[in-house]
Amino acid sequence: VKACVFASGTGSNFQAIIESENLNCEIVLLVCDKPGARVIEIAEKYSIPTFVFHPKDYTSKAVYEKILVEKLKSAGVTWVFLAGYMRLIGPELLDTYEGKIVNIHPSLLPDFPGKDAIGQAFQAGVDKTGVTIHFVDAGMDTGPVIAQESVEVLENDTIHTVTARIQKIEHTLYPKVINQLINESEATLCAKEL
Ligand code: GRF
Secondary structure (H helix, E strand, O other), X not given: OEEEEEOOOOOHHHHHHHHOOOOOOEEEEEEEOOOOOHHHHHHHHOOOOEEEOOHHHOOOHHHHHHHHHHHHHHOOOOEEEEOOOOOOOOHHHHHHOOOOEEEEEOOOOOOOOOOOHHHHHXXXXXXXXXXXXXXXXXXXXXXXXXXXXXXXOOOOOOHHHHXXXXXXXXXXXXXXXXXXXXXXXXXXXXXXXX
């Protein structure tokens, strides 16, 4: 099974996915919309092909997403995992990869969608936040939830300590959920063939 990761940041989740033992898919492509992002260096280190683009170079999302669909198809990609890709996904990708685009978000959705979810939770003074993995739809962090894991916010926590705790969970939860999703979908495919 071939998969692609979309990421634009430091790439700690991307790295956790590709370094995960017994991952049941091959990450054949990194898509990145921020030239210069650190995640690109990680891909290069692991010899994973990258497609780096600047959305502003295209007249619309539909135009660049059509190109992305072609890249993904020609690489044989069947799953798309978002890991810090800070853009909404449009109909070109959503229709082609229906039910196959997954995102990780650092809060217990539906709480604190959007940017700086950890900062939002911290500001709100919650005593619990966490990580959500969900299917992607046209909204911002709104698709059906696949898995959630909570993280306590303690009295003497800072944003940094909470962030570190959240990231630690992200790095084990995402590869685990990827394996589960692919196992389930392969099992369904086999059952259909019988
Ligand atoms: C993660 O917190 C993820 O949940 C969010 O963006 C962040 C990406 O971090 N969607 P990294 O680039 O994987 O370190």
